[in-house]
Amino acid sequence: MSRIRAKNEEVIIRAASRVFAEHGYAATKTAAIAELAELPKPNIYYYFGSKEKLYRAVLESITEPLLAASAPFIEYQDPVQALTAYIKYKLMISKDYPYASKVFANEIMHGAPHLPADIIERLSEQTRTLTAKLKDWMAQGLMVDVDAHHLLFAIWSSTQTYADFNWQITMALGKEDLDEQDFERAALLITQLVIGGCAVKPLSDSKR
Numbered sequence: 001m002s003r004i005r006a007k008n009e010e011v012i013i014r015a016a017s018r019v020f021a022e023h024g025y026a027a028t029k030t031a032a033i034a035e036l037a038e039l040p041k042p043n044i045y046y047y048f049g050s051k052e053k054l055y056r057a058v059l060e061s062i063t064e065p066l067l068a069a070s071a072p073f074i075e076y077q078d079p080v081q082a083l084t085a086y087i088k089y090k091l092m093i094s095k096d097y098p099y100a101s102k103v104f105a106n107e108i109m110h111g112a113p114h115l116p117a118d119i120i121e122r123l124s125e126q127t128r129t130l131t132a133k134l135k136d137w138m139a140q141g142l143m144v145d146v147d148a149h150h151l152l153f154a155i156w157s158s159t160q161t162y163a164d165f166n167w168q169i170t171m172a173l174g175k176e177d178l179d180e181q182d183f184e185r186a187a188l189l190i191t192q193l194v195i196g197g198c199a200v201k202p203l204s205d206s207k208r
Contacts, residue, residue: 009047009057011037017058017099024106025055025114055114059107062100063119065093070126078203079137083194087155088187094163095183101163127152143200151198158190 015037019028030051034041048054072085094101107115127149134148162169162178170178194200 005047008039008043012039012044012047012054013057013061014099016054017061017097017103020055020058021099021102021106025051030054052114055103056116058100058103059115059119062093062097062104063123065097066104067122067126069093070130073130073133079142079200080195080202082133083200084191087159087191087194090155090159091162091183091187091190094160095178098163098166101160105160105164137200141201142203143198146198151194155190155194158193159186162186 012033016028016033019033019036023032028051030044031041033054034044037044044051044054048057069086069089072082072089076082076085107113112120130152131148134143134151137143138145138148162183166178170176173182
């Protein structure tokens with residue numbers, strides 16, 4: 001892929017993420033995406049073929065980071081390290097992909113009518129992997145025995161809210177945009193709640 005093509009596709013996907021997030025799939029016009037991307041409307045079809053394919057590209061732009069977020073569960077055997085890194089990674093997705101995150105959330109809230117089957121399967125497999133790792137830590141006595149699925153749901157909701165409810169959060173904080181410190185504070189608090197609430201222990205403690 002040429003550098004120019006890759007750059008234009010990224011510009012279109014970012015513009016499309018915002019328009020889809022603000023108007024929904026049905027009400028979105030490719031002309032609005034082209035205008036925001038500052039590109040001719042024919043370029044949208046040249047690079048993506050159709051609005052449906054562009055929408056899938058937007059979903060893929062957020063599902064790839066979501067899938068990559070599970071890396072700490074594979075990289076670290078220590079649950080404290082893994083959960084700390086996972087929570088931070090999930091918050092960074094909300095920070096770096098705010099509009100695509102809203103598109104994904106809206107898609108899920110409507111029963112995922114446009115989410116491709118292969119993406120659904122990859123996300124489902126990720127959930128199985130994460131819950132299995134959590135249950136393994138519980139079995140080792142490294143954290144209290146809680147419902148692994150609902151623990152994940154709690155982490156997802158508390159991290160993704162910084163994208164999906166950005167307006168409400170910025171209004172409450174009295175600022176126009178969230179900055180790095182806001183996300184660092186959020187990561188610290190959510191991590192403290194999860195680690196403390198689930199009595200998560202470092203791996204080294206189990207060997208004493």
